[in-house]
Amino acid sequence: MDNDSMGQLIAELRRQNGMSQKQLSEKLNIDPSTLCKWERGRNEPDFESLCRLSDIFHISGDALMHPETTLQQIRNGHYKEGSEVHDGGGKKKSLTIKKRLLAVSFILAAVLLLFGGYLIYRFQRPGFEIIDTQYQMVESQNVYEMSILYIGNVNLDDCYAFIDKCLDSWKNHEFAEDADSVHMYFYHDREKAENWDWPDDEMILMK
DSSP, X not given: OOHHHHHHHHHHHHHHTTOOHHHHHHHHTSOHHHHHHHHTTSSOOOHHHHHHHHHHHTOOHXXXXXXXXXXXXXXXXXXXXXXXXXXXXXXXXXXXXXXXXXXXXXXXXXHHHHHHHHHHHHHHSOEEEEEEEEEEEETTEEEEEEEEEEESSOOHHHHHHHHHHHHHHHHTTSSOTTOSEEEEEEESSHHHHHHTOSOSEEEEEOO
């Protein structure tokens, strides 16, 4: 879809309906600067906005999808409300904007379902997530602090394994190389972990 032709079509429809850019942008629930960019061909409307344009100007979605042809028909006085546009081979374009939007909605719904399934799987697996880290000076010692979130139903073996892994990483200089000690704060609540609130458990690692 050509942005320039689409912009000219929107501007032509707006003028023919006696609307200012401000009035049309209010009906579309968008910023006037966004409409201005459309009409100048810098950007193009999304599917939802195209559906609204179709309703406001009583123009078919098919006509909006072929702005150059529709614009020419309007200027020549040959366009009729609700008429459909044909391509060069005479084949009718049957998909309207709303049908395209419906198809996109189904695709988005499928993606969201897949992503939701992944999140459920991810957060049901027992384990730990490091939410934040920071350095603190405690009694002239350089302390490396870790805010850690419990994920799922972890047991003591899981805790010890995670702590051992962190200790090995620290000894191997994979993090906090200049720290005198590492303080690990464990939380069951993500918000508390993000705010470093009162931890549910804590552990101090020493080399």
